[in-house]
Structures are given as C-alpha cells and as structure tokens.
Amino acid sequence: MKKLLFILLSAGVALSGCSPAQEPTKEEVLQVLNQELDYPRVIDYDIFCSDPEHAKKLLDAGLETSGLVLIQKTQKLKDAGKPLVQFTEKANPYLLPTPEKDKALNIQKVKIADQEVSEISISQDGEKSNTVWVEYTTVYKNITPFSVLMKKDLKEPVKQKAKFSLSEEGWVLQN
Numbered sequence: 001m002k003k004l005l006f007i008l009l010s011a012g013v014a015l016s017g018c019s020p021a022q023e024p025t026k027e028e029v030l031q032v033l034n035q036e037l038d039y040p041r042v043i044d045y046d047i048f049c050s051d052p053e054h055a056k057k058l059l060d061a062g063l064e065t066s067g068l069v070l071i072q073k074t075q076k077l078k079d080a081g082k083p084l085v086q087f088t089e090k091a092n093p094y095l096l097p098t099p100e101k102d103k104a105l106n107i108q109k110v111k112i113a114d115q116e117v118s119e120i121s122i123s124q125d126g127e128k129s130n131t132v133w134v135e136y137t138t139v140y141k142n143i144t145p146f147s148v149l150m151k152k153d154l155k156e157p158v159k160q161k162a163k164f165s166l167s168e169e170g171w172v173l174q175n
Contacts, residue, residue: 024164024171026120029134032164033117036173040116043140044096045149049083049106058085061148068094068145082106094144112147113140113154130166131174135159 024032033039048054055071063069068091072084083106087095096109119137140154147154163174 023122023124023132024166026122028171029120029122029136029164030117032171032173033120033134033136033162039138040114042096043112043115043150044109045112045146046102047085047108047110047149049085049108052084055084057149063145063148066090066145094146110146111142111144112150113143115140118157132164132171134162134164136162 047058058064058069059071059073064071067088070086070088072086075082075084085108087108091110094111096111098107098109102109115138117136118139121135123133123135124131137157137159139157143154164171165174166172
C-alpha cells in the first residue's frame with residue numbers, strides 16, 4: 001500500500017511539472033504594455049504658427065474666442081514668414097516642449113490628452129499554452145481645449161488586441 005501511495009505521489013509531482021503555463025496576471029500585462037508601448041502617454045498636436053491654414057483651423061475651432069491663442073488675421077509683406085498664431089498665458093499649461101528644429105520653423109507642440117490603459121482581459125490561445133491574447137482598452141484623460149483640433153472623439157474608449165508569449169524572461173509582447 002505504501003508503494004502505491006508513493007508511486008501516486010511521484011506521478012502527481014511529475015505531472016504537475018508538465019502542466020500548461022499559467023496565464024499572466026493583469027498586473028504583469030499592464031506592466032509590459034506600459035513598458036513596451038509607452039503607456040500612459042501624452043497625445044500631442046503640432047501647430048504650424050506661420051501657416052495660414054493652421055491659423056484658420058484654430059480660428060474655426062474657437063480657440064481665439066476662448067482666449068487660448070491670438071491670431072493675426074492680416075499680414076504685411078514685410079511680416080511674411082512670421083508667426084500668425086501666438087499663444088496666450090491661458091494656453092501655457094497645454095504647451096509642450098518643442099524641439100529646436102521645430103521652433104525654428106515656428107511649430108509648437110500642444111497637449112491634447114493623456115492616454116492610458118483602463119481594462120484588460122486575457123484569453124488563452126487555443127492550442128498553445130505559452131501564448132495568450134490580451135484585449136485591452138485605452139481611455140483619454142485630462143482632455144485639453146486643444147482636443148477640438150483632433151478628428152477623433154476622445155471620449156470614446158479604444159479597444160486593442162495584443163499577443164503575449166511566455167519566454168525565459170517571462171511574458172513578452174509579440175510584435
């Protein structure tokens with residue numbers, strides 16, 4: 001009887017070592033998504049301050065009326081190439097650091113919103129125990145008045161899908 005119990009225990013230990021890999025936790029998935037895909041991230045927009053089309057777009061969006069920008073509606077020949085758009089003090093919290101090469105071209109980066117992962121669901125890939133599919137939802141937070149320049153509705157969550165596989169280092173995002 002003792003031999004039978006020993007054999008059963010030994011078989012149980014041996015078989016448990018061959019069990020399929022466990023799914024990653026939501027915390028592990030979130031950590032990998034944040035690291036690999038740079039979440040949470042700042043969504044920005046380039047405003048070409050010397051471009052009449054951009055000036056018109058800002059004017060049509062009501063950003064001058066709301067006091068965020070000043071737009072020079074007419075320009076003399078001697079002022080050609082100078083910025084048509086100037087940002088007010090009210091816009092300062094939304095202005096982002098702009099590279100020097102962009103500044104030389106009168107381009108200003110503005111913050112639109114922050115994008116972050118909000119929901120995660122994990123499902124096993126049918127045949128492969130070391131692969132899982134992750135569906136995650138991103139949402140936009142801290143939406144700024146400059147968001148009217150974007151064509152997409154930032155109030156709607158965005159559903160995305162990613163494939164993860166188990167490696168020696170742990171769960172990794174597949175490209």
